[in-house]
Amino acid sequence: MQFIEVTELAGVRSAVIRFRKPGTGLEFLLFPMIHLGEAGFYQEVAAQLRRRCGLVIAEGVGEGSAGARRACGVLRAAGRHEQLGLVVQDIDFDTLGVPVVCPDMGGEEFEKGFRRLPLRERAVLATVVPAVTAGMRLFGTRRYLARHLATEDLLSDAEEAAADFWPGLDDLVMRRRDRLLVRALTDYHRASADRPGSFTIGVVYGAEHMRAAADALVGLGYHAADADWVTVFLLDRPDGSGQ
Template sequence: MQIIEVNGYSVRSAAITMRRSGAPLEFVIFPMLHVASPTFYSQVRIRLRACDLIVMEGIRGRSAGVSALTLAYRFAPRRRRNGLQEQRDELLLPKDVPVINPDVTAAEAMADLRTLPRWMYVLLMISAPVMGLVFALRGPRAFFDEDLEVEDLPSTLRAEMLADHPVDHAMSDRRDQRLLDALGEIHTERGSESIRVAVVYGAGHVPAIVSGLWDRYAYRPREAEWLTVYVQS
């Protein structure tokens, strides 16, 4: 199952609805890109209005290290001709739908990154701002690259190697675990209710979300709706 699709003229994200047999609760997963067209965020916001609870990604607190890493997607929207926006809560979150955030703190995120070999940690901190500048210069063209594609199960050796990279584990493992624990609590406490729970997380986290809900709680993907992230003009 493909989560992010890149073709010759557009990028699309698959909003995935997962249900469990005999249970009314459903999880709707929105794979996010942190830089996209304004229309994409509008599409997500409209669909979030139909949900009863939103589980939202977002590292809590501040740190210089986290700020440096996020430069990679904060530079691009500054060039208006790119036609892109940075993901922000005010662009996404309806006022009347409750939101919970099970993500890690900035201190925890940096502690996980410091478990990397020192050379790898230093390289990561140096390369993130450089990548941001490249992204800003290339603009939307940076989207039209197969490296952006995400699937729930890697289909190539290269994808498997990337998924098993130490940086990926350091940046995602604890965050994915916190998220799945929070979804498990929702399942336990509200599984008998007929509600829609939106999970709004970066696309890179979605394979772990899908497999975790499937393996732990027997939720299966039942529907998918393609949302357009960007269209090349």
């Protein structure tokens, strides 16, 4: 199953996947997110959430975490790179007109976990993030960003290597937050599966978290019924440049 596809013609695309279960009107709509894209991508996601969903489950580490801010430094630097024509994820959940819940970590919890990372990982992170941030400001292009964005239900070799190199960070950023997401999906399934009529719950999380979401839904008896592709960004800007 593909969550994010990268091709020369279509650029970077996100698969909005609908999960259904026979005998129930409850369905889940997965929105795999890339946190840096064209403004139109986030506008389209927001429009679909308003039109198709009665509830939204959204990721978002709570405020107050310096660790989360440092981890997002590369994205924010790229978002300020005007030549890319991209923005950091921009969805105003407060104005959707749809109830939104966030089962993600609170800022203090994430910061505590960040401080408990192995010293080696924190030291390397403190070195790598500023270097990559500076490189993005100077040399970053859309094609460079797209190189490793393709995401499927199975881990790539590069992702497995990264998880092995950053075991503490992988547990904090991925595994622990995956468990919170799976718990939320399970709770809403149990609470809403027998409600009369149809009801759609949108799940707006980073694409890598969708593996855990899809696995959990399959375990609860759902299946991927269909998918629509939404363009995150093209590899070249409309002027034909790769910036």
